[in-house]
Amino acid sequence: MLSATESRLELGNLIEIAEQVFDAIDVPIFIIDVEDEATFRFRALNRCHEQKTGLTNELVRGKTPQDFAPARTAATLERNYGECVRRRAGYTYEECLDLTSGPIWWQTTLTPTFADGRIVAIVGVAFDITERKNTEFQLAEASANLKRLNDELSVLTSTAAHDLRGPLRQIKLIIEMIKEDFRDLGDQKADLLNTCDDITAKALSQIDELLSYSRSLSLTDGAHSSADFWHMCSDLTALLDPLSRHEIAFPDLGVETETVVLQIILRNLLDNAVKHANRKIDIDIRDHPDSEGWLLLTVSDDGKGFTAEGQSAPSGVNGFGLAAVGRLIDLRGGDMKLERSKLGGASVICRLPGKIRAKN
Numbered sequence: 001m002l003s004a005t006e007s008r009l010e011l012g013n014l015i016e017i018a019e020q021v022f023d024a025i026d027v028p029i030f031i032i033d034v035e036d037e038a039t040f041r042f043r044a045l046n047r048c049h050e051q052k053t054g055l056t057n058e059l060v061r062g063k064t065p066q067d068f069a070p071a072r073t074a075a076t077l078e079r080n081y082g083e084c085v086r087r088r089a090g091y092t093y094e095e096c097l098d099l100t101s102g103p104i105w106w107q108t109t110l111t112p113t114f115a116d117g118r119i120v121a122i123v124g125v126a127f128d129i130t131e132r133k134n135t136e137f138q139l140a141e142a143s144a145n146l147k148r149l150n151d152e153l154s155v156l157t158s159t160a161a162h163d164l165r166g167p168l169r170q171i172k173l174i175i176e177m178i179k180e181d182f183r184d185l186g187d188q189k190a191d192l193l194n195t196c197d198d199i200t201a202k203a204l205s206q207i208d209e210l211l212s213y214s215r216s217l218s219l220t221d222g223a224h225s226s227a228d229f230w231h232m233c234s235d236l237t238a239l240l241d242p243l244s245r246h247e248i249a250f251p252d253l254g255v256e257t258e259t260v261v262l263q264i265i266l267r268n269l270l271d272n273a274v275k276h277a278n279r280k281i282d283i284d285i286r287d288h289p290d291s292e293g294w295l296l297l298t299v300s301d302d303g304k305g306f307t308a309e310g311q312s313a314p315s316g317v318n319g320f321g322l323a324a325v326g327r328l329i330d331l332r333g334g335d336m337k338l339e340r341s342k343l344g345g346a347s348v349i350c351r352l353p354g355k356i357r358a359k360n
Helices: 004-022 047-053 071-087 130-179 189-216 229-240 259-276 319-330
Strands: 029-036 039-045 091-098 103-115 118-128 225-228 247-249 254-257 280-287 294-301 335-340 346-353 355-357
Touching (some): 029 047, 029 071, 039 047, 071 103, 071 118, 071 229, 091 229, 103 130, 225 229, 225 259, 254 259, 259 280, 259 294, 280 355, 294 355, 319 346
Parallel strands (some): 247 280
Antiparallel strands (some): 029 039, 091 103, 103 118, 254 355, 294 346, 335 346
16 A cells, blocks of 8 residues: 555656646646645646636645735635545535636535545636626526516506406496396396496406416515525625735525525625725624524624714615615515614624525
């Protein structure tokens, strides 16, 4: 049986041969040497990886993520590699990284390589899913707008139906009263009354069918899926505060909700907090204490807090970001409120469908 050192040397020889092959593969691939559970050094990137990310083998070979990446990005990468080591199995996840070529969404799969029962290397394969994620965000916004219009149409239809139902029922009642003890003189007026009665009944029936059809067109919320909340927050903090100018705290747990909607909400609120916080930002999410199946998401900062005018909104919070958050939450039956945070600045508290789940 080969020792760990001999296995590593043999692995190195195999990798040198493999590099000639994987440079021809049109998918970003990278290889990490695992020194221990917390130390990971890049061994090689294939040509596609270099082209996609702007990183080069010269820049990263033999280095840890902390040696070349912004602090928050490096911490996220090391946590991902550490998770693969902890699982001792393949690990697939989505992440958004801004390395050198701008933010890119990746679906990454890490596969460990063993020697003497210990993980000595990790092979990573990454697929660029930026276009798909952008489409998901756009669809979420479009769905919210369409649902708002649909809800407005439903209200208009219901109001119009109510306004029509009342007079039609009164007409039908009057016709029935006239028909009581009505004497037919052979001038076909009884037939006319019956015809009016039938027309009124059909009109009421058609209104009921229209309302039923309108309700059937009502848009439902998107399907819930599981998400790693820590990973989501970690990606966003690396993008929005890459130089770690703020102390940003967030819990390590899983959630089950409309993941895309949560990403939109969290990005808008965190972006605002980063702009207006002095130093500290706190992100919290938990099951609603009084409503099963609902989450409470809170983003707090130590900035200037509310405006002077009635303290109706946090300073600087306005425009498309807050509008998108409010619309997405409102259309899912949730709500959003603003408070002064314990940190001294603003807290935005959102109630949205979902629940906390245990992480795998």
